[in-house]
Amino acid sequence: MKVAHTVAELRQALPREGVGFVPTMGYLHRGHLALVERARKENPFVVVSIFVNPLQFGPGEDYHRYPRDLKRDQALLEEAGVDLLFAPGVEEMYPQGFATRVSVEGPLTALWEGEVRPGHFQGVATVVARLFLLVGPSRAYFGEKDYQQLLVVRKMVRDLGFPLEVVGVPTVREEDGLALSSRNVYLSPQRRKEATVLYRALLAMREAALRGEGVAEALERGEEVLREAPEFRPDYLAIVHPQTLLPLSRFVPGARGIVAGRFPEVRLIDNLEVHP
């Protein structure tokens, strides 16, 4: 595996075509490796980026303490058969005077994560657009765990006409259902157990839907489960349209349950298709 830390090194190592691209913020786990595996199956050359993007973190967020371990990540990617790792510094991605922002407007970015983390999706869209232009992939891989992010990236690609396919990959979970996330390292053993409430709330909503209950009843079932973790402060629990993310009053095929909130030491998110 080649490693590029600068744009010049990246350009030298890239083939002309056939690139599958997996953007990440590092501290890799099996969720990231599922994206890599899928990319390897579908592309002759796989590029992974590791960059903790300051633009997508708000002032009170965990940019500085976000977990980082480039050596370990490099070994995992080598083992996974990745061809090229791009791991730039902040100066390389945003040289002095960098002033451009990419912004997807409308309810897709104003709601949910966008409301709780103002500016977050502008930071994501800006870095992803820049990475797409630098790497020039045919396909780019994103996890469904960050479902709203996946939709925002798809929208940006469509609107701006990036010549690539965005591939969504299902969420990889621990045995008890907790979605793998780099931020899970912040969880103490006790909190780790409580953290399953997110997935269990989504499951409860899905079961309610399968029993034929309506959206309001299903939400009540989900809220009951969240209350099992007294220190969990939900930012939102909702049942939304799978493309627009607008709240639903009746189930539609593919309806998505979405949930996010804070434990004292970490903010977690999750989502699930709650109606087949």
Ligand SMILES: Nc1ncnc2c1ncn2[C@@H]1O[C@H](COP(=O)(O)OP(=O)(O)OP(=O)(O)O)[C@@H](O)[C@H]1O
């Ligand atoms: N459990 C998972 N299953 C599938 N994809 C995932 C999973 N976790 C993260 N991803 C995807 O990996 C890519 C990189 O995500 P990122 O590096 O932010 O990891 P993360 O574990 O989501 O970290 P965070 O703690 O910031 O949520 C994103 O497309 C994300 O959706």
Ligand SMILES: CC(C)(CO)[C@@H](O)C(=O)[O-]
């Ligand atoms: C897509 C991404 C790499 C952009 O910084 C990040 O938001 C992530 O890891 O999900």
Ligand code: BAL
């Ligand atoms: N995985 C989403 C990136 C973030 O939380 O900033």
